[in-house]
Amino acid sequence: xxxxLWDAAGLHGLGAxxxxxxxxxxxxxxxxxxxxxxSTAADMHRYVVVEHGxxxxxxxxxxxxxxxxxxxxxxxxxxxxxxxxxxxxxxxATMTGILLPSxxxxxxxxxxxxxxxxxxxxxxxxxxxxxxxxxLLLSTGWVLAEPVATHPxxxxxxxxxxxxxxxxxxxxxxxxxxxxxVGAVGWV
Amino acid sequence: xxxxxxxxxxxxxxxxxxxxGELFRAFxxxxxxxxxxxxxxxxHELVERRRWMTREQFLETLxxxxxxxxxxxxxxxxxxGDRWFGWRGVxxxxxxxxxMPMALVLAATVLYGQWADQPAVAGALRGMGAVAxxxxxxxxxxxxxxxxxxxxxxxxxLAYAAVVALAIGALRWPLVYVVLGIxxxxxxxxxxxxxxxx
Numbered sequence: 001x002x003x004x005l006w007d008a009a010g011l012h013g014l015g016a017x018x019x020x021x022x023x024x025x026x027x028x029x030x031x032x033x034x035x036x037x038x039s040t041a042a043d044m045h046r047y048v049v050v051e052h053g054x055x056x057x058x059x060x061x062x063x064x065x066x067x068x069x070x071x072x073x074x075x076x077x078x079x080x081x082x083x084x085x086x087x088x089x090x091x092x093a094t095m096t097g098i099l100l101p102s103x104x105x106x107x108x109x110x111x112x113x114x115x116x117x118x119x120x121x122x123x124x125x126x127x128x129x130x131x132x133x134x135x136l137l138l139s140t141g142w143v144l145a146e147p148v149a150t151h152p153x154x155x156x157x158x159x160x161x162x163x164x165x166x167x168x169x170x171x172x173x174x175x176x177x178x179x180x181x182v183g184a185v186g187w188v
Numbered sequence: 189x190x191x192x193x194x195x196x197x198x199x200x201x202x203x204x205x206x207x208x209g210e211l212f213r214a215f216x217x218x219x220x221x222x223x224x225x226x227x228x229x230x231x232h233e234l235v236e237r238r239r240w241m242t243r244e245q246f247l248e249t250l251x252x253x254x255x256x257x258x259x260x261x262x263x264x265x266x267x268x269g270d271r272w273f274g275w276r277g278v279x280x281x282x283x284x285x286x287x288m289p290m291a292l293v294l295a296a297t298v299l300y301g302q303w304a305d306q307p308a309v310a311g312a313l314r315g316m317g318a319v320a321x322x323x324x325x326x327x328x329x330x331x332x333x334x335x336x337x338x339x340x341x342x343x344x345x346l347a348y349a350a351v352v353a354l355a356i357g358a359l360r361w362p363l364v365y366v367v368l369g370i371x372x373x374x375x376x377x378x379x380x381x382x383x384x385x386x
Contacts, residue, residue, distance in 0.1 A: 076290055102257045102262075107270060131340070133331065179318055184312040
């Protein structure tokens with residue numbers, strides 16, 4: 001246990017250049033994450049899984065599932081991905097990357113906007129990015145569903161979740177629990 | 189317009205945070221209650237329980253937080269912390285929101301690593317992953333339902349959303365090109381509509 005924990009916290013064979021690339025990628029993603037960090041998971045997948053092969057498809061999806069099942073902001077899935085790619089150093093690279101630029105920009109815009117609340121281009125920006133946010137969310141759902149949706153039961157879980165969430169006010173926690181039980185008994 | 193760094197007079201909230209330390213504790217508490225998303229808990233704690241914001245202030249802050257890049261709840265927490273205590277408030281809300289939940293989620297990841305070869309555990313995570321995918325799609329569907337007063341109309345909104353979903357989900361084009369390439373015309377499109385309406 002101690003030895004494997006030590007391994008898990010280590011670099012997993014990544015070099016300084018890899019870590020810096022990881023940091024830079026999340027730095028760019030941060031400024032593009034309109035609609036929340038989860039909307040950019042598809043692009044993280046492209047970089048971490050497809051381009052570099054640092055994680056498998058399944059490891060990527062389960063990183064997000066663990067973060068969704070634990071309490072706290074959804075953005076923490078970024079910390080789990082960082083941990084799975086390169087341990088403690090990976091967490092620092094991905095979390096600093098995803099938070100730093102958007103934090104500085106938010107502070108600047110929030111202070112600037114406080115002085116001119118009705119600027120036309122600001123409203124155009126707000127409204128124009130709305131449909132993009134929705135498209136990004138759908139693509140993230142698509143990428144997350146792909147590796148698990150090999151069985152009809154998994155498809156039923158994905159579609160059932162969409163239907164229940166659109167029509168009821170149930171807490172997502174219940175659906176996560178249902179998914180966990182259905183998976184544990186071996187149906188998906 | 190009154191100074192927005194202070195709550196405006198007509199809808200003054202009933203209470204205010206006493207110190208950055210109190211902000212830290214409040215945001216830590218609401219983060220630890222938020223399974224599958226913190227936003228509903230944040231609304232309950234900040235507006236109804238502590239009365240640090242009116243409902244209108246919460247809504248206004250949230251819409252700004254959603255448009256700006258970055259995690260919505262993190263942006264909201266920062267704007268709120270900054271409003272009361274400047275940079276110290278920002279650090280307090282961010283720390284409260286992220287530190288303890290991050291330790292918890294990493295502990296869960298390590299535990300999962302120890303048990304991942306158990307078929308039941310791997311299966312449970314696959315099942316939860318399928319639900320997580322459904323939750324994200326459902327959020328997109330819900331938000332689309334809220335676009336009925338959008339200046340572009342539903343058809344254009346659906347077209348922009350579909351192009352983005354296909355480009356990134358199916359074709360796996362890099363995000364930066366898609367957001368700049370489709371976001372720019374979408375924003376200009378809205379700007380012309382707004383100008384015509386004005």
